[in-house]
Amino acid sequence: MKKIYQFLLFFLFSTLSHSQVILSLDDDRVYIDSIARITKNTHSDSIKSLYSFRLSKLYLMIQDANKSKEYLKEANRLKTKFPFLKDASIYYNSYSFLEKGDVDGFEKSLLEANAKLKKYNNTEAYRLRAIVLQNYGIMQQRKNNEKGYMKLLVNEAIPIAKKSQDYELVSGLYKAVAIILMNNNERQKASEYLNEAQDYIEKATKRSPTLVESKMETYIINAENLVELKHFYDAKKVLDKAYSKLEKFPESNLNDSYFYSEGIYYAKQNKFSEALKSFEKGIKSAEKHQNLIALNRLKFPEYEVYFKLKNYGKAKDNLEYLLKNTPFVVDKKNYYNELSKVYNALKDYDKAYFYSNKYSVINDSLNDTKFKSEIVELEAKYKKAENEKKITLLQSQNEKAALLVNNNRLNSVLFAVLSILLFLIVLFLWILNKNQKKLSFQKEINHQQELTALENQQKLSVSNALVEGEEVERRRIARDLHDGLGSMLSGLKIHLKLAGKENALSTAEVGVLLDDSIRELRNISQNLMPESLLKLSLEYALRDLCMANSNVKTSIEFQYLIKESHLPKNYEIVIYRIIQELLNNALKYANASQILVSCSQNKETFFITVEDNGIGFNVSESKSGMGLKNIKNRVGFLNGKLEIESVENKGTSVYIELKVKNEILNG
Incomplete structure (x- = not known):
């Protein structure tokens, strides 16, 4: 039963990880319990059902199978009144097929869920469809159809996930494409997808029990790929981003892969002592978490460093450990070849020849097995094709006689119908095009008239405003002439009339009044039009x-x-x-x-x-x-x-x- 649930977990979190190891950083149970409380206290059956479906997956993540089944049962009980939840439940219940070992049933339920959810245009439907397509793609990958898996991700899953606005999900899908490219040694293309994955995971703000782990894993995988591309400066920046978080969680199993990336970062730059320290930390972390995949990944680059340092004893120990703990024949073949190099360096030529011979035997065996399997496959395909041809030939001969009678009659009827239909379509398109041109021309005329009217209205508005401003300016100048210069000249006139009388002003005082009047006149003139501006x-x-x-x-x-x-x-x-x-x-x-x-x-x-x-x-x-x-x-x-x-x-x-x-x- 435990193996079955590990298989289920692999599909459940396939968008978040490139391995079957569930990544952990902080305590996810606190978040899950908070969702459980909300589900318990809500009065809405639709919300309770949706949250119960989600909780069934979250409890599966922390390997609480009983709670997972309990919430799945409750969600199915409440879904009946809600069409969307009924269609979504096809996906949530699909894992029961895997539990029974029915892989074909699982695939069919995924396709059915995707077809049912297509009619909904809400973010939750888009999110579920992206996950469904991702899981279906993984099934194709397990059938060695990795190209089909990648097309499914790029052409369908990623565009749909973007509509869901779940940036963590989009990031995980970009990361899945990048890992396929990395496996096929397309490092430069993988870098483009990893950059997208990193951009999206850094924009993700929606609370999730896997968000921090996804971000750290994206950094680590991106750093690893950048190291292989020899972009060491960029790789160090990404590694530092990951370490700033991971240093607070020394017990996290994310350290297994972090120290692998850090180790190869130093090793590729021939900083062997720093590389060995990183590999040692990673190996201790992987052993603590019993993560055999990470342990094997760390042991091999550590071997390469020991070999370059001519520490052949430790290099040999690593390879012997890998041979003992690796179930895959292809990997063992490579380890035999490396052991041959080590013993050759130790001048133990007998053992060097022994392991070189073992490498050749396995290599030839693999090639022969592959050749035989290809022959068998080709022969089976050939026989199947021949049988299908015979069946098709017999069927066609039987049907040919019956169809021949009807063909001539049908051809003439179809030709007449198609001719009439084609004529009507051409006529309709011609009329439509003619009317469209008239409508477009009239719209253009109306648009130009509106623009001209608006422009004239704007000009009129500005002109009116300027006229109003000039009128205010005239009133101010009139006031200055009347109150200022007019008053001065009136006073001067009175004093001139009194000339020769006892209280009359002297000539000097009259001159002062004239100077003041002239000065006031100049000020008004200056305000009207400054002479310095004109000249x-x-x-x-x-x-x-x-x-x-x-x-x-x-x-x-x-x-x-x-x-x-x-x-x-x-x-x-x-x-x-x-x-x-x-x-x-x-x-x-x-x-x-x-x-x-x-x-x-x-x-x-x-x-x-x-x-x-x-x-x-x-x-x-x-x-x-x-x-x-x-x-x-x-x-x-x-x-x-x-x-x-x-x-x-x-x-x-x-x-x-x-x-x-x-x-x-x-x-």
Whole structure:
């Protein structure tokens, strides 16, 4: 019974391991007991049934056969009302065939489960189908159809597993493909699949009792393959990832294979003392876990190191141990050949000849057996083919007479039907194609009209916004003329009327009033259109603007990081107005002691940055202000982007990107 359950376990966890040894790291029973508690406390029969099916497999993993059967029985009792669970149960119950030794029944139930689950499009159905296909593939591999197994993995199991979003499962399937390639010495191709397996297992976050073990095993197998490819740097990185976890679990049987990979890593680089230490640790771990497969794997590379070190005594001991504990004739043949080399090095030529002869005898025997089996197989195939030909010939002769009468009549009827059908299909396709072209053409016209309407609407919106901004600007200038310059000129007029009277101003005082009026007029003129912008450049105009607005309370620093700029005047005016509005806002509301204005340009993009150390403001509450609207409209006019960052008592930063066309730059 124990052997049967080991066989069942091999299939149950075939996606997680390349051997029949169940890997362990931490205590899986804690996780399994938590699932059992959830199953016990739930009131939903569907959830209880699904979890009971899963628990039957989990208890099988920790070799508790009684619990496994108990939960399988409970799951089957509750499944009857739920179609999905009834179909899924075909897979979960399939292992009963293996328990009875009915391999054909197991295969048929796997195929039936896959066919039934195809109609479901949920992640659990995809997960189960991937596992079913993996197990069916293993059955093909056991029949020496390894190529068929690999096609099944690559073309069906892996794409379906990806739909399940179970990254641990996907990783295990990629790893299974890689192991097939490694067995066939396709190390480079195997490396590609192992990289995929490692990527998926590192992305896996779904809790599972086998997740950590799967991750460690993936690292170890990947490292082993990288060593064989002589990618030692990459192999060391992967080994370190595995060791960072394994060093906390010195009793884990994963150490059996880890120290094998670490040992060959050192051996391939001729670091023989380090290699022997690793092999020794691995051998002790494998002996403790009674893992004969791992022990034999470790003993052979250890032998190779001893042979290279000319320690022929220990090399001989390893080979004799392997001969004693290896059941496979093919492996024994290789060990005889290696023993022949050892005795030849020891100059014991009689024994060297003896083992060389044993190697030749087994090699010839294997070749002869293989040849005979091939002959027998070919003969059987030939006889079977001949018998099938005879049966087919007799059947065809009997049927030929009966069919000949009907063929002529059927041919004429079929030809007429097919001709009519073909004509109808061609007619239908022609009409469909014609209508499709008309529909496509009309859709294209509608699309273009929609784009044109949207573009016109956008232009109109920007134009309206600019007009609104200009109207606000006109009102401000009118206010400045009326309240500022108008008041000054009215006062001057009054004083001129009083000229010659006793309280009249002197000529000097009248001159001061005239100077103030002229200065106010220049300020208004400067705001309307700065003279430096018209006669000199944008840089000089902005520098004058910053200097004019600097005062004792607020210092304005100006940076112009452009060597040469060839913007047209209308672009420069918009840029000037944007910065002027930003400075007005900062001086009026920010209460800042320092303001930085920076301009730069990269190809077709003009950058503006204005920063202050003022009191800041809530950006979301200030989006509707007229000043900010004017800025946004002008930025929109130049197809630009506006970003404002403000923190209370830490200041405000405004970042603007404006698009400038190449032809304008080159003009």
